[in-house]
Amino acid sequence: MDHIAQIKQLREQVPVGLRHAGILLEKTGGDIITAKQLFIQEIQAVALSKTNAPAEIVLPLLERYQYDIPRTLAALEEVLYSITERALRKIKRNHEAAIDKVATIIEIATPLQRNFWLPLDTMKLPNVYQQTFMTIHEWLSYEAYEDFDYALYFYRELVSNTIRDTLACPEVAAAIRDGDRNAFRRHRATLIEQLYNLVVNNISYFP
Numbered sequence: 001m002d003h004i005a006q007i008k009q010l011r012e013q014v015p016v017g018l019r020h021a022g023i024l025l026e027k028t029g030g031d032i033i034t035a036k037q038l039f040i041q042e043i044q045a046v047a048l049s050k051t052n053a054p055a056e057i058v059l060p061l062l063e064r065y066q067y068d069i070p071r072t073l074a075a076l077e078e079v080l081y082s083i084t085e086r087a088l089r090k091i092k093r094n095h096e097a098a099i100d101k102v103a104t105i106i107e108i109a110t111p112l113q114r115n116f117w118l119p120l121d122t123m124k125l126p127n128v129y130q131q132t133f134m135t136i137h138e139w140l141s142y143e144a145y146e147d148f149d150y151a152l153y154f155y156r157e158l159v160s161n162t163i164r165d166t167l168a169c170p171e172v173a174a175a176i177r178d179g180d181r182n183a184f185r186r187h188r189a190t191l192i193e194q195l196y197n198l199v200v201n202n203i204s205y206f207p
Helices: 002-015 017-028 034-047 055-064 069-080 083-089 095-110 130-148 155-166 170-178 181-201
Strands: none
Touching: 002 017, 002 034, 017 034, 017 055, 034 069, 069 083, 069 130, 083 095, 083 181, 095 170, 095 181, 130 155, 130 181, 155 170, 170 181
């Protein structure tokens, strides 16, 4: 069998590039079976180097996805992490964008029914962490859309009490309760971080 035919046959068995196939066949003296085994060993080593997951989880997935490392790693994420964890891992640097994504996840998973805005006083979520999160996140969304003065008429007491009692952000709670726009602006970033931390510190209670 000539070299081109060997390369073709090897590539029919594993997803190896032309140049890489040629190198493997040179190493194995044209032995296609050994070249295939060598390719698999190389890909296994690369895949394992990209994750801390145990080999007994990684290698079967690698075989299932025909030694396609990106697809294997994507499948591995789904095996190892919840949908909320995956969102936080993907959006690491922008905590406000991360909590927006978590809110969408919760709304779909529950699911929540809305008439443009969620009914904060009647909506029911699986646990207090999700209830707290969605109450505060929805108010923040309302404030961003309608402006602070209008947001004061959107479940003001419920939201300020929730922020005070569950997030330990008394300055933000007071700003909303007292209608102090400037104080709210000063402490808004703290509220975002506390809401993000609520998810991180109670991740098992989220979808």
